[in-house]
Amino acid sequence: EKPDMSKFPVEDTRNFSIIAHVDHGKSTLADRLLELTGTIDKTKNNKQVLDKLQVERERGITVKAQTASLFYNFEGKQYLLNLIDTPGHVDFSYEVSRSLSACQGVLLVVDANEGIQAQTVANFFLAFEAQLSVIPVINKIDLKNADPGRVEKQIEKVFDIPSDECIKISAKLGTNIESVLQAVIERIPPPKVHRKNPLRALVFDSTFDQYRGVVANVALFDGVVSKGDKIVSAHTQKTYEVNEVGVLIPNEQPTLKLYAGQVGYLIAGMKDVTEAQIGDTLYLRNQPVEPLPGFKSAKAMVFAGMYPIDQSEYNNLKSAIEKLTLNDSSVTVHRDSSLALGAGWRLGFLGLLHMEVFNQRLEQEYNTSVILTTPTVPYKAVLASAKLIKARRAVQKHLMFIDQNRVMLKYLFPLNEIVVDFYDSLKSLSSGYASFDYEDAGYQTADLVKMDILLNGNIVEELVTVVHKEKAHSVGKTICERLKDSLPRQLFEIAIQAAIGSKIVARETVKAYRKNVLAKCYGGDITRKMKLLKRQAEGKKKLRKIGNIEVPKDAFIKVLKTQSNK
């Protein structure tokens, strides 16, 4: 029985998002909203239900925005509430800004103990600039150190929202969740759309399904769409027949139609990932419309090379990358090749965490195995005796007090200096209050050298870096030390060296060691022995050989990472 979505007029519809700093409780609040509206059964086991990806469950963070349509009875009327849960970490803010384009309001969740944090501010301004209604929700009031009164004052001061508009809840215990739904209905306006106009649907997200092709998440700005409609993509100008439309509750539920103001999914026989662009506008074949503005493309901050471990896997990996970048359109992809690693790609990410999550999703969702090279930032090279050129030092450009609490500083920074751990250091130095954004200021000349890392005299392609001449020794030393920590001992001694040309600037040694996996097996349980040997063989597949040295492929990421980078 397919639900009839026409029974939800525009004025009984609300589209909203939950935004917050990382760990302030968005996904937990989403669980309670799903339970209270009967979307999912109330059990003790509902933990971050909308975090469906394995990587999200393992890391306990949201990396993908998720949509859920909730049906809620309030004062004798049934409302349709479309909720989009978004990630909190800065590396995934592209997901947040896209999600907001389908909304008229947000729940701004703030931890009652930690108060306003960097991403609280950054996400608030995303919502504010999009002219959305902001409902502040102070969460975790059950915590011993919770101080909702103090947080209320912060919200009033920083965001200019009267403190009596704050809703105090415990998402964990389910305290006061009804007030949140009531506020969504009373304080967020219904979408401004027209059902009588020709169809205008915004593709704000999409995934690739092996059997059904592209599944597009759509927000309808005008008109109606149903199965059998002939629709055109403004981006490709190709025509498709709609096979299925539906809502996410939070799993796919086919419906008869989707109407303007509603958020759902649409399948229209797009078999190629390049056909479904996020930000695309879909319209009816005979009724062309002005396309919606779409989205600014994301700006990559960190670049890394990606190669198949075995070149015969190239095509599989290519298709996996295409499908995953459809779901994560903030990754940029360019073909690349390397002498040592063969044909591959150069990928751009929004940060190191983003890079790791993308890599993990490729492995878990597409069963691939890849080599990632050391992440770098873009340089412009002028080939004058192999010297690379770019800016290095930070120069202060601007200082402005926004109010007693906030000061805005503008600096010119070499991008290299801010990509890896700048954000984490800034956050800890400022007790989490500082937020950080950047824009491109062009290229500048600088005194840079190319540094090689050698294992027993063999260059490790993945770790070739460009460093400022004055920092070469200290950077080389750190890389060698970290590599020493992440290299397992082998049957022979390994010399780890950092070199500029033929000059060695740092050195570490890994002593020889024999790992006998069978040592643990006393006696003759042959199946146990076979199991251990098999496990060791599987472990080896995750290794890359440099000379005769086996290097675990995650060693490269570990080398570049500093502190715990949540």
Ligand SMILES: Nc1nc2c(ncn2[C@@H]2O[C@H](COP(=O)(O)OP(=O)(O)OP(=O)(O)O)[C@@H](O)[C@H]2O)c(=O)[nH]1
């Ligand atoms: N004590 C207490 N803990 C809570 C409450 N709400 C959430 N938590 C806990 O806070 C942690 C983070 O909650 P999440 O819902 O995953 O936070 P999030 O904002 O979705 O995190 P990201 O998606 O990674 O940005 C979890 O361990 C929750 O159990 C609450 O009301 N009280």
